[in-house]
Amino acid sequence: MKRNWSLKWSLPLGFGLAWLLVLGATLFNAIRSSDESLRDFARSTAAGYAADLARDAEQGWATAPSLVESNLALLATDPAVHSVVLLDASGRVLAAHRQAWVGRKIDEVWPGFDGAWVGEALSARLPRVRADATGLQVEAAQSFGLAPAGPGSEARGRGLAYVALDYSPARAERLQRLLEERAAEMIVIPLVLLVLGVVLWRGVGRPLERLAQAVRAVRQGRYDTRVPVDGLREIAELGDAFNAMAQAVEEAQAALKAKEDQLAITLDSIGDGLVATDAQGRITGVNPAARSLCGWDLAAAVGRPIEEVLVLVDGASGAPVAPPVYRAMREGRTVGLSNHVVLITADGQRRHVADSAAPIRDARGDVQGAVLVFRDVTEAYLMRKALADSEQHFRSLANAGLALIWTADAQGARDYFNEPWLAFTGQPFDAQRGDGWLQGMHPEDRLAWRAAFEAAARVQGDYRVEYRLRHADGDYRWVLEQARPRRDSDGLFIGYVGHCLDVTHEKAADAEIERLAYHDALTGLPNRVLFRDRLEQALAHVHRSGRHGAVLFLDLDQFKRINDVYGHSLGDVVLVEMAQRLRGLLREGDTVARLGGDEFVVLLGDLAGEAETAAAQAMNVAEKVRASIEQPVRHDGLSLTLATSIGVRLLSRDVEDIDDVMRTADMAMYRAKAEGRNRVAFFEAAMQASLVHRYELEQDLRAALGLGQFELWVQAQFEGGGKMSGAEALVRWRHPVRGLVSPAEFIPIAEETGLIVPLGARVLRSACEAIRALQGAGRSLRISVNVSARQFLEHDFIAQVREILEQSGADPSRLTLELTESVLIDSFDVVAGRMRELHALGIRFSLDDFGTGYSSLAYLKRLPLSELKIDRSFVRDVPADPEDAALVEGIIAVAHLLHLDVVAEGVETPEQQQFLRAAGCGSFQGFLLHRPQPIDDWLQGVFG
Ligand code: C2E
Ligand code: CA
Ligand code: CA
Secondary structure: OOOOOOHHHHHHHHHHHHHHHHHHHHHHHHHHHHHHHHHHHHHHHHHHHHHHHHHHHHHHOOOOHHHHHHHHHHHHOOOOEEEEEEEEOOOEEEEEOOHHHOOOEHHHHOOOOOHHHHHHHHHOOOOEEEEOOOOOEEEEEEEEEEOOOOOOOOOOEEEEEEEEEEOHHHHHHHHHHHHHHHHHHHHHHHHHHHHHHHHHHHHHHHHHHHHHHHHHHHHOOOOOOOOOOOOOHHHHHHHHHHHHHHHHHHHHHHHHHHHHHHHHHHHHHOOOEEEEEEOOOEEEEEOHHHHHHHOOOHHHHOOOEHHHHOEEEEOOOOOEEOOOHHHHHHHOOOEEOOOOEEEEOOOOOEEEEEEEEEEEEOOOOOEEEEEEEEEEOHHHHHHHHHHHHHHHHHHHHHHHOOOEEEEEEOOOOEEEEOHHHHHHHOOOHHHHOEOHHHHHEOHHHHHHHHHHHHHHHHHOOOEEEEEEEEOOOOOEEEEEEEEEEEEOOOOOEEEEEEEEEEOHHHHHHHHHHHHHHHEOOOOOOEOHHHHHHHHHHHHHHHHHHOOEEEEEEEEEEOHHHHHHHHOHHHHHHHHHHHHHHHHHHOOEOEEEEEEEOOEEEEEEEEEOOOHHHHHHHHHHHHHHHHHHHHOOEEEOOEEEOOEEEEEEEEEOOOOOOHHHHHHHHHHHHHHHHHOOOOOEEEOOHHHHHHHHHHHHHHHHHHHHHHHOOEEEEEEEEEEOOOOEEEEEEEEEEEEOOOEEEOHHHHHHHHHHHOOHHHHHHHHHHHHHHHHHHHHHOOOOOEEEEEOOHHHHOOOOHHHHHHHHHHHHOOOHHHEEEEEEHHHHHHOHHHHHHHHHHHHHHOOEEEEEEEOOOOOOHHHHHOOOOOEEEEOHHHHHOOOOOHHHHHHHHHHHHHHHHOOOEEEEOOOOOHHHHHHHHHHOOOEEOOOOOOOOEEHHHHHHHHHO
């Protein structure tokens, strides 16, 4: 930098110089004008003096020369006067400032006197004036008329007044005075300038210098440099502005630094290689990952063309591949490389890489270079290949054997079947994927399969299940499917993998083995082992359903004797025959087994829920068995009569232990033997008693019909408005000893014994006669008659009804037959057919005790019903029980849907009737409205 003048010097000096110039000029002017005036003054004074002297001399020299002389002396007192002389025309001194000169020739006393010049003035009227070069020494000469010297001298001559003035001393004096006037100024101004210099230095120069140093420091990177904020206001403001700027720069630098650091850390730490190039493709930077991937040193790589450092070839052909930076720069966008690119490292290694390049743009958007990012994918490449190889390996493994292999996802949808599977089923994969394969499973096995699968899937466990799978040839084959959870490499459950093996042959063999293991070789009946198994199942069913079961323990009386007398082979014949008879007697679901020797057991599975009814049912079967065994066995012309003692043990919820069941049934059997053989004994004493009671009742019941102990009662029915619409016929048994027996007690017995058939006919006849009587009286009331299942299914039931209607003359449309749902259960089609036939006659049908059975809507729709009777048990608890209330409302809604009348039975309270009426029920029957009474009493009342 060129060194300029410092402000502290240049400013005061400049001022000083200027001031000196001004000072000089003014002084010069002043002196010049003073000299001018002095010169003028000198000339005019000289001329004046000469003129005055000449006038004095012309007037007075002749008369009063002394006066002239004194005037001359006075003149000479002027300090500027150098010489004053009066001359006559000849040049003789008349008077002079020096007395010595008087009378003498001027040339003699003043050798240098210019007589010529003076002489010229003699002839001029006007004074002559001249000055020397300085103009300060001036001479003037004035001629005057001179009277003759003494009296009488007439000759008038001419004289000359001469004055010489010298103003040099006057000028020197003037100069001195001038300088004295300016003296103060010349002292003060330098002082002022000095002060100014100091002030400028402190207020401007020094702060500026500091600023300059600070700026230099900032430029050298010391961004924390600050200057003190002092000096003049503007300068202080400048300092302040500088500090602010420095702070901003410092912050910007810090931010930049942080960013750079961050970027550097990022670039250094990312695993991808990164190479930056300039616009010509020369490398400007590489990150450590790129360095280690290419094997190039940073220093060696920078500045080289990228293709020298990053040698890329096509993995398959080996042809060189240009790094994509050029294309990225040319096209101005990010471009990637194809997959099979191989990088040749500095030491010659080959690495599969995936890369992409993007252009770098400057702030104006011009492409400045490019950055290439690349990654070593050798491992991934090898892994992919290994994966493909491994998959191929497992695929061939999966297809190698006979196993039908599959996999399923977490929801159980199958997503893979091996080739043996596809060949086995003969179906394409797409048809079987997901749940499609289930189509090939035997429908009967699907439930069991699903149960096994779901149970396992819930706990993500194994399962094993057998089912039938349709083979490509159309037949089902038994397969054993074994599956285990499938997990991914993280151990997460992702579904199932399983295989099926064709076990059709094993299955057949198993069945044979099982048959042998669980059956008696002689009779083919289940053996003890199987029986116990079935008993266990039956007991479980009893516990679940609340219904009863029974075990009948049989021992053939006298069998030992047959064996002893006729030999074992005939004994075997007898046993086989007995087994056949037993089998023939039992329903499906019941089990008969041979325990060994002459011991048989019968298991009755599904008896009534009510103990007494169940006991009666068991008794019934036992009686039939007993009667059947009693029949003689004919063989080879022999007729052998046997008998059996039967012990019965009921199965109820109280029974837990099957050993106990067998033991107690056995005990009962011994009691039967002890009581005289060929009879039935119950283990339960109470059962025994009630059975006796029942037995007696049954005996009495058989006689009752002949003895006319049955009476017909009726209970009236009413419409919503209170109008009587008819009545239900209810039978009563007036027992000579027991009094009135409830139909609930004797009807089941009558049904079992078949007595219900003639009894029912009797009731129907009485009811029809009543209808006829009402018709005769002009009353169109209906009568409902309860018909038991047994009765309804009697082969000639329809003929019977026709006959009774005919004989009584009753209008069939006044007759309603009440059936319970139990009628429908066993033989729906037969029942429905009969109903339609009777309905064609005009007879109405009512479904009794509705709600207690299992009627489905579909069934109801197919029957010619006119009426539903809501069972008493539901009416009992409305409206208090919300569940029953909802049920009753539901029944009424269903009835309306099917266009059926609804009768509520057992209405005992106004609240019940109120509720039922609100729910839409149309007819009511119950103690609230009418208690059953003998039909004749009622008829009298009606006719009344
Ligand atoms: P069911 O057909 O449901 O008859 C209605 C039963 O409810 C009758 O009992 C009747 O007296 C009773 N009852 C009527 N209103 C009320 C009431 O407000 N409260 C109470 N607690 N009970 C009421 P019953 O007469 O003892 O008959 C019982 C069952 O015997 C009948 O039930 C029916 O299934 C059967 N039954 C009666 N007569 C015959 C018949 O001639 N033939 C057939 N096959 N069965 C009959
Ligand atoms: Ca009824
Ligand atoms: Ca009923």
